[in-house]
Amino acid sequence: MTLNKTTEYALTILGFMATRNENMYSAEYLHNQLNIPRRYLRRLLTDMSKHGFLKSTSGRNGGFVFDRDLKEISLAMIINTIEGSDAIFTCILGFSCCIVDKPCIMHDSWMEARSKMVDTLSNTTLADLKEKYQLDLIRNLKLL
Amino acid sequence: MTLNKTTEYALTILGFMATRNENMYSAEYLHNQLNIPRRYLRRLLTDMSKHGFLKSTSGRNGGFVFDRDLKEISLAMIINTIEGSDAIFTCILGFSCCIVDKPCIMHDSWMEARSKMVDTLSNTTLADLKEKYQLDLIRNLKLL
DNA sequence: TGTAAATACTACAAAAAGGTAGTAATATAT
DNA sequence: ATATATTACTACCTTTTTGTAGTATTTACA
Numbered sequence: 001m002t003l004n005k006t007t008e009y010a011l012t013i014l015g016f017m018a019t020r021n022e023n024m025y026s027a028e029y030l031h032n033q034l035n036i037p038r039r040y041l042r043r044l045l046t047d048m049s050k051h052g053f054l055k056s057t058s059g060r061n062g063g064f065v066f067d068r069d070l071k072e073i074s075l076a077m078i079i080n081t082i083e084g085s086d087a088i089f090t091c092i093l094g095f096s097c098c099i100v101d102k103p104c105i106m107h108d109s110w111m112e113a114r115s116k117m118v119d120t121l122s123n124t125t126l127a128d129l130k131e132k133y134q135l136d137l138i139r140n141l142k143l144l
Numbered sequence: 145m146t147l148n149k150t151t152e153y154a155l156t157i158l159g160f161m162a163t164r165n166e167n168m169y170s171a172e173y174l175h176n177q178l179n180i181p182r183r184y185l186r187r188l189l190t191d192m193s194k195h196g197f198l199k200s201t202s203g204r205n206g207g208f209v210f211d212r213d214l215k216e217i218s219l220a221m222i223i224n225t226i227e228g229s230d231a232i233f234t235c236i237l238g239f240s241c242c243i244v245d246k247p248c249i250m251h252d253s254w255m256e257a258r259s260k261m262v263d264t265l266s267n268t269t270l271a272d273l274k275e276k277y278q279l280d281l282i283r284n285l286k287l288l
Numbered sequence: 289t290g291t292a293a294a295t296a297c298t299a300c301a302a303a304a305a306g307g308t309a310g311t312a313a314t315a316t317a318t
Numbered sequence: 319a320t321a322t323a324t325t326a327c328t329a330c331c332t333t334t335t336t337g338t339a340g341t342a343t344t345t346a347c348a
Contacts (some may be wrong), residue, residue: 075250150304184307293346306331306332318319
């Protein structure tokens with residue numbers, strides 16, 4: 001019922017990067033900000049570069065930036081990419097095969113629950129998060 | 145983004161038992177019907193007895209039956225019980241602590257997605273599954 | 289051109305989840 | 319009573335996930 005750690009990290013990292021305005025994020029900097037284990041974080045960043053979310057620059061002053069428009073990256077995409085194919089969309093209970101009868105017993109209730117979630121995750125992009133974050137900032141300033 | 149295997153098994157077992165009309169289910173029988181590893185299945189059944197979902201009878205002709213009204217067992221309860229406390233209800237991303245700023249960036253979108261799912265899972269009981277299953281049976285008979 | 293700051297790659301270690309084995313305990317049937 | 323069918327307990331093995339280590343490579347800057 002939970003995302004695995006790696007996916008959680010991925011969302012944290014991309015969510016963080018999407019809402020700040022640096023023009024480059026080094027692994028070291030992200031490690032300090034997000035408290036994700038150094039080496040693991042690095043591997044994940046490299047991974048996300050390979051998957052086309054990020055673009056890496058090696059060498060001094062290097063780091064990572066987005067390689068795609070924030071509007072093009074939904075939460076569902078991140079989860080599916082990191083967690084393996086179609087983590088969200090398949091019948092995770094495996095109910096289509098685990099019980100002799102078909103259709104499986106819980107299939108319908110599960111699919112109903114699931115599809116509600118998928119809708120939200122598919123319709124929320126990093127751009128949405130950024131917008132929300134900045135509105136929140138403004139709102140807080142006004143309250144001061 | 146998936147339930148773990150153990151929870152999946154638990155749902156499968158309880159779903160199966162809820163929709164049949166045997167008065168006793170032995171581990172061996174359930175193993176044959178559901179293809180869940182023998183020993184693991186047994187341990188899980190014992191576990192579910194300890195958690196009050198089932199009642200066990202030892203010895204020859206023994207087995208497991210429900211120890212509670214089917215109306216009192218929701219899918220959400222099963223998941224939470226097997227998967228550890230509040231698997232469904234807590235902020236699984238850990239976003240309240242993983243980013244220096246609070247509230248966490250994805251908290252809102254995640255909670256929206258999640259609460260939709262929780263609603264369905266909390267409102268569906270094993271009794272509902274049973275009813276649905278039997279209606280389906282009747283419907284299929286009519287089609288023959 | 290050498291040094292420092294960064295990513296990239298590969299292999300391994302530790303922890304958690306999933307699964308198995310052996311044996312004890314319990315209850316029924318004959 | 320004894321054999322058999324069942325659950326209960328404990329320890330261990332396997333696989334997957336998470337995390338670490340060492341070393342190579344790339345690049346900017348003094």
